[in-house]
Amino acid sequence: MYRLNALFTVASTALAVICAAAALTDWTFTPDPSVDLKVKSYDGLQREAGEHRAWMTMQLKTDLGSLFHWNTKQAFVYITAEFETPRNKVNQAVVWSRIVQHQKDAKINETLRFGYPYQLTDPGLSLHNTTFNLTFDWETVPLVGAMRRDKRVFSGMKFPGEYFRTRSIPKGW
Ligand SMILES: *[C@@H]1O[C@H](CO)[C@@H](O)[C@H](O)[C@H]1NC(C)=O
Ligand SMILES: *[C@@H]1O[C@H](CO)[C@@H](O)[C@H](O)[C@H]1NC(C)=O
Ligand SMILES: *[C@@H]1O[C@H](CO)[C@@H](O)[C@H](O)[C@H]1NC(C)=O
Numbered sequence: 001m002y003r004l005n006a007l008f009t010v011a012s013t014a015l016a017v018i019c020a021a022a023a024l025t026d027w028t029f030t031p032d033p034s035v036d037l038k039v040k041s042y043d044g045l046q047r048e049a050g051e052h053r054a055w056m057t058m059q060l061k062t063d064l065g066s067l068f069h070w071n072t073k074q075a076f077v078y079i080t081a082e083f084e085t086p087r088n089k090v091n092q093a094v095v096w097s098r099i100v101q102h103q104k105d106a107k108i109n110e111t112l113r114f115g116y117p118y119q120l121t122d123p124g125l126s127l128h129n130t131t132f133n134l135t136f137d138w139e140t141v142p143l144v145g146a147m148r149r150d151k152r153v154f155s156g157m158k159f160p161g162e163y164f165r166t167r168s169i170p171k172g173w
Pocket of ligand 2: 061109
C-alpha cells in the first residue's frame with residue numbers, strides 16, 4: 001500500500017510539473033507569425049440559383065513557425081471573408097482552412113483558389129461593390145493546457161461591380 005502511494009505521488013508530481021511548465025510556456029510565449037494575405041484576382045461574380053456567388057484567388061504567405069514549441073500538438077488555420085450587407089450586419093464565410101501538424105510545414109506560400117466546399121454567397125444579392133475583410137485565424141491545440149487563438153485582419157477589399165466569370169471557375173458552380 002505504501003509503495004503504491006509513493007508511486008502515485010511521483011506520477012502526480014511529474015504531471016504537476018508538466019502542467020506548470022505548460023502554463024509557464026503559455027504565459028511567457030506569445031506567438032507572432034508573419035502573415036501576408038492578398039486577393040490575387042477576382043474570378044467571377046454571378047447571379048445563380050437566386051443568390052450572388054463570388055470567386056477569387058488569394059495569395060497567402062505566412063510563417064507559422066513561432067506557433068510551434070514543445071507543447072504544440074497542431075495548429076488549425078483558416079481564412080474568413082467578412083462583409084456587411086443591407087440584410088445582415090455580419091456575413092462570414094470560411095474560404096480556406098488547413099491543419100498544420102509539423103513545424104516543417106509551417107511556412108506557406110501558396111495561391112489559394114476557391115473551390116468546393118468553400119464558396120461565398122449572398123442571398124440578398126448585394127455583393128456588387130461591397131467591401132470586405134479577410135481574416136487569417138489560427139488556433140493552437142496544445143498537448144497540455146488550453147487552446148489559444150488569435151487572428152490578423154486584412155481589410156479594404158471590394159467585390160467587383162458587375163457580373164462576369166473567368167474560365168478558371170469549374171463548371172457546375
Ligand atoms: C473589417 O475589420 C475591421 C477591423 O477589425 C473592422 O473594424 C471592420 O468593421 C471590418 N469590416 C467588415 C466589413 O467586416
Ligand atoms: C511565393 O510564391 C510566389 C508566387 O508563386 C512567388 O512569386 C514567390 O517567389 C514565392 N516567394 C517565396 C519566398 O518563395
Ligand atoms: C459599382 O461601382 C462602379 C464604380 O463606382 C459603378 O460604375 C457600378 O455601376 C457599380 N455597380 C453596381 C452594381 O452598383
